[in-house]
Amino acid sequence: MDLDPHGARLLRFTNNAVYQLASAPLVVRIVGSRALRHRVRKVVQVATWFAEHDVPAVRLAAGISQPVLVGDYAATVWDAVPPFDRRPRPADLARLLRIVHPLSPPLDGLPEWDPLDDVRRRIGEAEGLDGDELSFLRDRCDQVAEQLARLDYVLAPGFVHGDAHLGNLIPAPDGPLLCDFDSSCVGPPEWDLTPLAVGVRRFGEPAALYAELVEGYGFDVTRWAGFPVLREVRELKLITSVLPIMNSSPEVRPELLRRLRDFRSGDDDAQWSRYT
Incomplete structure (x- = not known):
């Protein structure tokens, strides 16, 4: 799947840089620390496990081999959650x-x-x-x-x-x-x-x-x-x-x-x- 990064909006950047794509309803999460890259495969494992058990959680984007590894960078791609105006309690x-x-x-x-x-x-x-x-x-x-x-x-x-x-x-x-x-x-x-x-x-x-x-x-x-x-x-x-x-x-x-x-x-x- 080819994704267009133009117009992507940065949502958060602490441990990870999290971007909302403008070209598709997807969120890209890029690991910000090389020393913590090892955790990205576990993230995919947990997300897949949650989906199998119908746990209310964000879902990995279908059709993309995850995690995405490019050079020194590791990322995951997620389905964007539609905006909803109710703050979690x-x-x-x-x-x-x-x-x-x-x-x-x-x-x-x-x-x-x-x-x-x-x-x-x-x-x-x-x-x-x-x-x-x-x-x-x-x-x-x-x-x-x-x-x-x-x-x-x-x-x-x-x-x-x-x-x-x-x-x-x-x-x-x-x-x-x-x-x-x-x-x-x-x-x-x-x-x-x-x-x-x-x-x-x-x-x-x-x-x-x-x-x-x-x-x-x-x-x-x-x-x-x-x-x-x-x-x-x-x-x-x-x-x-x-x-x-x-x-x-x-x-x-x-x-x-x-x-x-x-x-x-x-x-x-x-x-x-x-x-x-």
Whole structure:
């Protein structure tokens, strides 16, 4: 299938550059970090598995061999979701998580949950940080990894989306759809309940949003003894997500440095702004 890139509109660029084509109802998602290219085949695997199980999720475009590999670049092509004016709610996220968490993962296997792998890879590709800052991030990863290894989880392990927040739900006429399967794995469902809880703390989201997630899912991860460790992992991800593109997207630098400064000082209550 030949696709015309002229007039394509950039929708988002953090870990991936996501473009809406003007020439066809398709979305192209280009991996932004060479160190994370390996995840693209898993994304295709999860999307195919979701389609087989009728999970409400975005669908890969038919007729294209996926992933698309061109030189050093890796991409996936998706059916565009028709615009729909209804913002997804935490209750929608809870419902979708309750659908996917009990599913048996694909027989050919998904990776085990390793939430610091992408953090370490991004540190390895970091642009524009000095040696002391990088050393701090590496050391903190090691410390948090030791804490993770000692946690006792409450919920039964299984399929985990890996980055379950409202931004990874796409409004659609029949209800929101899951997207972004880069971090999907087999692991503790507690992890999928963490992003919204951290969003209340770090981005000033209303506490009522997290309460709605708890009510819909039936478990409050913030009352679990291991939550402070998961919160720190999530914050490390939020800090390092744009490290590989700091030189090419210098507008993200002030916010990254602010997050890193707050994290290093132990200021758990400092409010952050979202990368744009």
